[in-house]
Amino acid sequence: MENSTSFYQFVGFQPPQSHDTDGIEELDIDPGEHALFSDFDGTIVDIAPRPDAIRYTGEDAGLFAKAMKSFGGAVAIVSGRNLDDVAGYVGAFDGVISGGHGTELRIGGEIERHELPDPQHLEHIKAAVAEFAVIDPRVILEEKTYGIVLHFRQNPEMEFKARKFAECLLEGRDDFEIQPAKMALEIKPKNISKAAAIEKIMLAPAFYGRTPIYVGDDATDESAFAYVNEHGGISIKIGDGPTVAQYRTGSPASYKTWLSRQISKRRD
Ligand SMILES: [Mg+2]
Known part of the structure; x- marks a missing residue:
């Protein structure tokens, strides 16, 4: 410490x-x-x-x-x-x-x-999130085997935008969800x-x-x-x-x- x-x-x-x-x-x-x-x-x-x-x-x-x-x-x-x-x-x-x-x-x-519920859809999510981070580099990506995380600790004002983006991305899907974390949000499979x-x-x-x-x-x-x-x-x-x-x-x-x-x- x-x-x-x-x-x-x-x-x-x-x-x-x-x-x-x-x-x-x-x-x-x-x-x-x-x-x-x-x-x-x-x-x-x-x-x-x-x-x-x-x-x-x-x-x-x-x-x-x-x-x-x-x-x-x-x-x-x-x-x-x-x-x-x-x-x-x-x-x-x-x-x-x-x-x-x-x-x-x-x-x-x-x-x-x-086993992943839908590996192809996860790849689609990862690609879309990666593009989001290129367009707006105030977020930092962390790719995981089963999901992807958007970190905005250094730019807290990004929380709303990141959340809206993730919500749009998951609209109509019931196999993935948004898991809020500290100054970050994660998209991961449900269940x-x-x-x-x-x-x-x-x-x-x-x-x-x-x-x-x-x-x-x-x-x-x-x-x-x-x-x-x-x-x-x-x-x-x-x-x-x-x-x-x-x-x-x-x-x-x-x-x-x-x-x-x-x-x-x-x-x-
Ligand atoms: Mg912890």
């Missing part, structure tokens, strides 16, 4: 500050009985102005290696990014990774990928969600019978919060904004401090 102030000042964006009463400071869990699901951007790593500017540090790697031991292997990263992209950042992490909002899953060393990914992961031997904890920061995490709430789990929202999560903490740093405390407590 040391460099983040100048960084965020530079891009004219401040990460949300914690001022919530439902803090996680009083929340104590037993890693031996819980399964830990974490979103990636804005949860484990700080949000950056460009998707490729995030930093997963050696300290993060050490924490998640310890978490794997402490939670008996029941640790998953559930990201909207492509699976290969997340795997590239987290390197030696050998827990479960779900990518593309639940479309891709790395579990027990095997990779499973969903895939982080919640569906968690449901599947919970059946894996390391996870089965444990109580799920889900930690996330964004609109894309709400389906996962709702899922763990319905299944007797614990939901933790990072940062401000409306949420169905039960707990809240201010930043990836405060989440990792809490996690580190839960792990060391059990190791004493």
Whole structure:
């Protein structure tokens, strides 16, 4: 976090500050009985102005290696990014990774990928969105296996225009949808969600019978919060904004401090 102030000042964006009463400071869990699901951007790593500017540090790697031991292997990263992209950042992490909002899953060393509802139509969407970004370079594209993201963090005034464009593009289609995210919007196939990914992961031997904890920061995490709430789990929202999560903490740093405390407590 040391460099983040100048960084965020530079891009004219401040990460949300914690001022919530439902803090996680009083929340104590037993890693031996819980399964830990974490979103990636804005949860484990700080949000950056460009998707490729995030930093997963050696300290993060050490924490998640310890978490794997402490939670008996029941640790998953559930990201909207492509699976290969997340795997590239987290390197030696050998827990479960779900990518593309639940479309891709790395579990027990095997990779499973969903089938696309209409690959040709996705290619059409990607081509149209790419053209939009050429005409108006104030948006930054992030292409995914199963969708495409329009980022406008550096030009927030683009939100309305990007949304209108995406709505026109999807008019009359019921197999794709717009998923709002932080200063971005994503076009993705319907019927895939982080919640569906968690449901599947919970059946894996390391996870089965444990109580799920889900930690996330964004609109894309709400389906996962709702899922763990319905299944007797614990939901933790990072940062401000409306949420169905039960707990809240201010930043990836405060989440990792809490996690580190839960792990060391059990190791004493
Ligand atoms: Mg996130």
